[in-house]
Structure formats: structure tokens, C-alpha cells
Amino acid sequence: MSKITAAAEDYLKEIYTLCTHYEKASTSEIAARLGIQSASVTNMIQKLSQTEPPLVNYQKNLGVTLTEAGRKAALNIFRRHRLLEVYLYEKLNYAWDEVHEEAEKLEHVASPKMINQIAAVLGNPTHSPHGHPIPSPDLMMPIMQEMPLTDLSPSVDATIQRVRDRDANLLRYLAQHNLNLGTDITVQKKLTDGAMHILVKGEIHKPVRLTASMAQQIFVNKSPEGSELPGR
Amino acid sequence: MSKITAAAEDYLKEIYTLCTHYEKASTSEIAARLGIQSASVTNMIQKLSQTEPPLVNYQKNLGVTLTEAGRKAALNIFRRHRLLEVYLYEKLNYAWDEVHEEAEKLEHVASPKMINQIAAVLGNPTHSPHGHPIPSPDLMMPIMQEMPLTDLSPSVDATIQRVRDRDANLLRYLAQHNLNLGTDITVQKKLTDGAMHILVKGEIHKPVRLTASMAQQIFVNKSPEGSELPGR
């Protein structure tokens, strides 16, 4: 149980996210997402598979998955990261497009005590400012009830539940057009290339245009049943 | 003006403090205070003297001083460190013996924006929880009016103004005996080895014993003139 370095923590996070999507995380995908060369990834993965206990399952050319220890470590980092995001947003007046970058650095140095205090002061929030679930202190991940905005049919009422946090420009654009977490919306029109026009409920403004790649980063909840705002 | 690494920041802080005491900082003193080997210090100093602009003045075997750029950088780090300490103390319920260690890590990653927000939320404090002065945004260091407790004559009323922050055990001991910043005290008796007995004003408890090395880390203000509490 030696100390996990900041770099290793970044790998674990990416492997976690990739594995929720694809079963196994490939060397080149990890490299692309971390913005480094695949050779470096192979290298780190080999190290992570030789720690005691191992953090990843690795066999040459076959992709990586997390071990239970690796999964726990990853959940812990997500908890830290997302609590820090909420804290910056709620207590230090950060905008939601600014919190990710700062949390990315703080998560590697904040002590368990600091994370506990932050969670306590915030009242144990369950979701980040972008709607990502925050693992509980015993590392259980809250279940999200959501669908991709791209799957929402026109004229159906829905609420914005989650937005990916990597693209600060997107987050700024959404905030500018009043598309925030909890905002009720409808798809007015879908274009053939995947772009769409969105109507914000209760506003008479002209519709907000979203490109396909923007829409892909937004997740919603159909209104009738699930109209509660997540705790942020 | 390339980026100053975390390790370099630690060197600059130590060189700053040593230079306020001794004119020049010696390799071995820096090494002792950072808990590393002198050879490593020589190495880093040579690098710090070759940056553009140089951060330290260095000539073989003659000790180091900070350049103006180095001094500015050091003051900036002290500002960050001490603001973070106040923040942890005031907003996250840290005890004063816990803040130093946490701030030591956070200071290297907190962005200028974060430091600004923290300063604003706290109302621009001028002193750390241990009474150390916090450089202003334009890096002016508040002037301290204080004397070493070891210089205080028995029976003279004084107020605790500053305590060095490196020794968490000392800080805990002081807090346990109600010796906090702003506490009014008197020296009851000085022993020959430099130890002393302290009376806390307004308390009927038996005197608090301080060893010489403890007393050396405490700084006070004689009461008549300067009885204001520092802003913390």
C-alpha cells in the first residue's frame, strides 16, 4: 500500500471512466485523454500492475482494467475532485467552467481531513456542479437517472441533469444561454447532422443552437417523473 | 520567467527567512531546514542562480541571497501559505497546529484566482493563525511590533503576538494551556537554563512551564502601549 503518485491518480481516473464505457481501456485511448504518448502509458500501466496490491489488471496487448484496489482508489479521487469542485463553486464563487481545472490540482494534495471538513461544511453533497455523482465516504457511487440529450425526442419536457466538465468553452456557452443544471428544456428541432435547437422553459428567447458535439456532452431526465434538482 | 517548481519554492522560502536573520543563507543551514543533503542544495542553488531572471545571488562558497525577483517570489509564496492557513483555521475548523502542514502542500498548487477569492472571503487578513504577517497583494510585508518572550522581564504584562509554526507539538501544548494569540501573560519566574513559568492573566491556574526552546519560539508585545489583537 505505498503512496499513489499524482500522475498515477490521473491514470486511474481515466481508466475508470473508460472502463465504464468500454469494458477495457486501451493504451492509445488513455494516452489521447491524458494528452501523452502511448509508450508512456504502457510504461505506467506496467508499474500500476506491479504494485502491492496491483491497481490494474494488465496483459500485454490486451487492454487494462482496474482491480478492486484500483477501483477504490479511483472512486476516492473522484470523491475528492468533485467535493472540491462543489466547494469552489459554493464557497469561493467560482463559475462552473472554472472549478474543474483548479480541482484537478487540489485533488492530489488535499488531505483526508480537508476532504472530510469540506464534505461536512457543504452538508455532504451528492453531485458536482456539473451533475457528476460524488462517491459516498464508503465509496458507493450514487446512481444517476439520466439519458443523453441526443436521445431526447422533440417537444418532450426534460431537465438538465449532467454536463461533461472537460470543455470550459461549452460550459461558458451553456451558462450564457441559461442552460444550467436543473433547467427545464425541450428540443425544438433536430438537424440532420445531430445539431439541435433547444427551448428553455419559461423563456421567450429564440432557441439555443447546440452542435452535435455539444449535445453529446449533455444528459437529461424526462420531466414527469424526475423533476427534482440534484443536490449539486 | 519560466515556472518556479514546488521544490524551488521551498528553497526560496527558507532562503528568505534565513536572510532576514543572517545576511546570507548557508548551504548547510538550508539543507538542515529542508531536511535534505547539502549537495542537493548546492545543486538547486546553482539552478536558481541561472534562471532568467536569476532568483538568487550565488558565488561559490560564499552563501546565497535572494535577488529582487527571488524576494518577490518568496513573498508571494508566504502570502499564499499564510492566507491558506487562515482559511483552514477560520473556514474549515482546523486547529492552529494543523494548518501549517496542509498549507505547505496547497501553496504550490492554488491558483492566483483561488488566493484572491480566499483573501476576499476572509476580508484580507494581515496575520496568520500563528501571528505571522501576510504580505499584501502588492507584496508589502506588514511590520511586526514584537519582542522575543525570552527578553521579557518577570512581572511585566505582555500579549502573545506570534508563535513559530514548525512545531505542532509546541502549538498543541500552548493551546492546551490557553496560551493563544492575543492571550495576556506575565513571566512569573525565569530559571537559569532559560526555562520559565508563565501566568495567564485572569486565570488562577498554576503557572505554565515553558522550556528554553519553547520560549524561544514565542514573541510578545508589552501591554501598556500595544494591547490590540492582531487581525489573524
Added chain:
DNA sequence: GCCTAATTTTAGGTTAACCTAAATATTTAC
């Protein structure tokens, strides 16, 4: 099924920040 393309790994190199051991300066002590 074979060949090309893409992916992954190996091999060797770089930088930052430490280390130890040995060499060189400097200071102190008598």
C-alpha cells in the same frame, strides 16, 4: 489468407530532484 494499417510495446534518452562518496575550501583551535 495475406498484406497493409493501426496499435502496442521495447529500447534508449531527458529532466527534476533527490542521494552518497570523494574532493576541495574555509574556519577554528592551539
Added chain:
DNA sequence: GTAAATATTTAGGTTAACCTAAAATTAGGC
């Protein structure tokens, strides 16, 4: 003033985390 003690620097080594280039493996196209 010289020898012994102390301080500083040099030289060479280690580890973490990246890199590039080349070799090996796997996958896709027809």
C-alpha cells in the same frame, strides 16, 4: 601558521514521469 574540523562543491547514481524511434503484435480489407 598549520593541522584538524567543518562546510561546500563536484562527480556520479537513482527514481518518476515523460519523450522519440524502432520493433512487435493485432486488426482490417478484399
